[in-house]
Amino acid sequence: xxxxxxEGFFMAMRLxxxxxxxxxxxxxxxxxxxxxxxxLMAMAILLPISFFLDPIVGxxxxxxxxxxxxxxxxxxxxxxSMPGTGAAVATSRDGYKLTxxxxxxxxxxxxxxxxxxxxxxSDVFTILMIFPIAFLVMQFGPPELFAVLLMSLVIxxxxxxANPMKSLIMMMLGLxxxxxxxxxxGGVERFTFGLFDLKSGIPLLPMLIGVFALPEVASVxxxxxxGRKLAALMGERxxxxxxxxxxxTICRSTVIGTAIGIVPGLGxxxxxxxxxxxxxxxxxxxxxxxxxxxxxxxxxEAANNAVNGPTMVPLLTLGIPGDNVTAILLxxxxxxxLRPGPQLFEEQGATVFAILVAMVIANLLFLAIGYxxxxxxxxxxxxxxxxxxxxxxxxxxxxxxxxxxxxxxxLILVGFGIFGIVAKAARFDVMPMVMxxxxxxxxxxxFGQTVAMSGGNALSFxxxxxxxxxxxxxxxxxLGFLLWKRLYSSPKTx
Amino acid sequence: xxxxxxxxxxxxxxxxxxxxxxxxxPAQAEYPEKPVTMVIPLGAGGSHDLNARIITSVIPSxxxxxxIVRLTPGAGGQxxxxxxxxxxxxxxxxxxxxxxxxxxQQYVENVPYEPLKDFVxxxxxxxAPASVIVRSDSPYQTFQDxxxxxxxxxxxxxxxxxxxxxxxxVPAALMMKKLDLSLNLVPHQxxxxxxxxxxxxxxxxxxxxxxxxxxxxxxxxxxxxxxxxTTRIYDDVPTLEEVGVxxxxxxxxxxxxxxxxxxxxxLEKLSAAFADLSKDATFTKLMARLGESVDPMTGPExxxxxxxxxxAYHELxxxxxxx
Numbered sequence: 121x122x123x124x125x126x127e128g129f130f131m132a133m134r135l136x137x138x139x140x141x142x143x144x145x146x147x148x149x150x151x152x153x154x155x156x157x158x159x160l161m162a163m164a165i166l167l168p169i170s171f172f173l174d175p176i177v178g179x180x181x182x183x184x185x186x187x188x189x190x191x192x193x194x195x196x197x198x199x200x201s202m203p204g205t206g207a208a209v210a211t212s213r214d215g216y217k218l219t220x221x222x223x224x225x226x227x228x229x230x231x232x233x234x235x236x237x238x239x240x241x242s243d244v245f246t247i248l249m250i251f252p253i254a255f256l257v258m259q260f261g262p263p264e265l266f267a268v269l270l271m272s273l274v275i276x277x278x279x280x281x282a283n284p285m286k287s288l289i290m291m292m293l294g295l296x297x298x299x300x301x302x303x304x305x306g307g308v309e310r311f312t313f314g315l316f317d318l319k320s321g322i323p324l325l326p327m328l329i330g331v332f333a334l335p336e337v338a339s340v341x342x343x344x345x346x347g348r349k350l351a352a353l354m355g356e357r358x359x360x361x362x363x364x365x366x367x368x369t370i371c372r373s374t375v376i377g378t379a380i381g382i383v384p385g386l387g388x389x390x391x392x393x394x395x396x397x398x399x400x401x402x403x404x405x406x407x408x409x410x411x412x413x414x415x416x417x418x419x420x421e422a423a424n425n426a427v428n429g430p431t432m433v434p435l436l437t438l439g440i441p442g443d444n445v446t447a448i449l450l451x452x453x454x455x456x457x458l459r460p461g462p463q464l465f466e467e468q469g470a471t472v473f474a475i476l477v478a479m480v481i482a483n484l485l486f487l488a489i490g491y492x493x494x495x496x497x498x499x500x501x502x503x504x505x506x507x508x509x510x511x512x513x514x515x516x517x518x519x520x521x522x523x524x525x526x527x528x529x530x531l532i533l534v535g536f537g538i539f540g541i542v543a544k545a546a547r548f549d550v551m552p553m554v555m556x557x558x559x560x561x562x563x564x565x566x567f568g569q570t571v572a573m574s575g576g577n578a579l580s581f582x583x584x585x586x587x588x589x590x591x592x593x594x595x596x597x598x599l600g601f602l603l604w605k606r607l608y609s610s611p612k613t614x
Numbered sequence: 615x616x617x618x619x620x621x622x623x624x625x626x627x628x629x630x631x632x633x634x635x636x637x638x639x640p641a642q643a644e645y646p647e648k649p650v651t652m653v654i655p656l657g658a659g660g661s662h663d664l665n666a667r668i669i670t671s672v673i674p675s676x677x678x679x680x681x682i683v684r685l686t687p688g689a690g691g692q693x694x695x696x697x698x699x700x701x702x703x704x705x706x707x708x709x710x711x712x713x714x715x716x717x718x719q720q721y722v723e724n725v726p727y728e729p730l731k732d733f734v735x736x737x738x739x740x741x742a743p744a745s746v747i748v749r750s751d752s753p754y755q756t757f758q759d760x761x762x763x764x765x766x767x768x769x770x771x772x773x774x775x776x777x778x779x780x781x782x783x784v785p786a787a788l789m790m791k792k793l794d795l796s797l798n799l800v801p802h803q804x805x806x807x808x809x810x811x812x813x814x815x816x817x818x819x820x821x822x823x824x825x826x827x828x829x830x831x832x833x834x835x836x837x838x839x840x841x842x843x844t845t846r847i848y849d850d851v852p853t854l855e856e857v858g859v860x861x862x863x864x865x866x867x868x869x870x871x872x873x874x875x876x877x878x879x880x881l882e883k884l885s886a887a888f889a890d891l892s893k894d895a896t897f898t899k900l901m902a903r904l905g906e907s908v909d910p911m912t913g914p915e916x917x918x919x920x921x922x923x924x925x926a927y928h929e930l931x932x933x934x935x936x937x
Contacts (some may be wrong), residue, residue: 158658392725455900575798
């Protein structure tokens, strides 16, 4: 393996690989930062280009788009409170507050450094531990996925606000909203009132933009400060001291993100939220989270990027794509004559390691590209609000429309915008609702599968075959209660 | 190395440039005057998406226009299908779909269109036959072993598939019906997770397409017990028909439809482009690498197949839901 790794390392040291990877990173960052365009779309559209390139050029190019896209998503989340994907929701919480305080450059720098750190560490870990990870992945089935998702929701509800009832109400609302449409298992229509447009459920993007961006727009408009700027300045760059202060958080989030990446079906959204909750719990001043705590940005971004390494493992070792991004990569691999599967490492070991090494190099390149482009992005918030706000509104509506070209989505956007404004005024946090909405369908599916697998006898099924999942389910309520108690009901004397 | 890459990218650029040049040539009022949109009623990264990426990177040289992929997933494929059913029948909006969405769904749900009336087929691109597979450490050496065990333990044998009324659910349901078996069918979100459930030991048996089987079979991880259709794919593995499960149901056909009423000259031009495409060397090479076959069928040929599918699926759904 060491021989293959060294050979792969030298194979990846090519100028054209670096060049195409940089192009991919830049394109991904651009696409990711435009709400409505997804990294997945960009990868699918640019996939045919990789068919005509050398494998060690074409695949790193696609990986570049992917990595750039994840960071790109955090840019509008931080600058205008407009998370384009679920993975950027946790980032926008403190990121946008930092922007309002005139520290947008710091927030973006931190997002970049934490992303690159989390990604690099998880990639290196994946390269070294690829076979043990491949074994671990096989230990997780629908019952485990269900248990972990339920635990994640409980943790989110418990750590997101002082009033757990409010959080739970919002989360239930989110879960209910996720039921609207066609039931994923049985194909039965639920709460659609016979409307065809509701049959495929409520789309995520209009909801995200509606509840997170539009209320912020409204509050600027209501304050009616003509000629003012959203933030007087973009602030200074991140200092070494600040980075060092966040380093333990970044490391913790990297471990959490990598672990979540190993469980098939969880992904970046859960990782970001869990990294954020863990950082808040570990902090000596949890009350600063949500008020512009730079550690919050670091925690979310390190975690959602650390997922990337392990998600490649089932693809490389078994040829099984776990999600749509890895499915596109599978297409790129096979079109190059590299057939992911158990024999890939025996037959093409050096090439695969070259691609994995290229993933690590992509991170380093990205550090440079990102660091140089942040000042340009940051400048956006120093535009006068009388110009910026119409721009944000345009981004919100155009982004929603290009996503599926469906005018109904605009109604959904406005509906959730109004809901977000009301919820903000009533001091209800929309985050648990969004998380319930995003994780609900996966949890429901895993639950249905678990019921089917157990053959109707859940108790003996869990006791004899799924003790691990059972343990997680039993620990969950206790964990939720303890977290909430620690964060909110203890007197803050210290 | 670098020059070969440069050459290949130049070739790719040339294709795009040809398409662009063609699109900018003066209007001759002859179809196609502008790029053609191909709607896929499924999500990004699936097998239809990957197939379409190859189709659209080669077909401009035969169509004289670019072809754009638009993914419109939702409502189990109904959203994209409805979009094309309602699109103007001018040859500029096509649907790239498969037979379960096209012909089976209408009997399971209330769909907002009439598949046989609202669409005309242009060409079938290829098809994939489903195979019944087990882990190599499975006690089932033959299909009969599986049938015997399922008969002895009704409802206990777990079969993982890619989703209800999907490409693997239907053959599995047909096996249950024809062989009078009772299996525990567990849905997964796609073929990948269903395969993973089999390999992880969660399920006892599953189905898969050749492109997903190849490497795992070579590595000795799985064993094939039966394959769809009437002709054997592997010399020593029986077909589903041989083991008593007959009917044209274990296949997923990928094909292109146009809204009914599309002008004949547009249909001709499109049919010709797809016929030429299936003979193109780059196209067949890329499809082979994806593990996909190229089995072209003309529109009228496929229409006959569609009509027979409609009858067969209607019967199957009635049988399965009547109990």
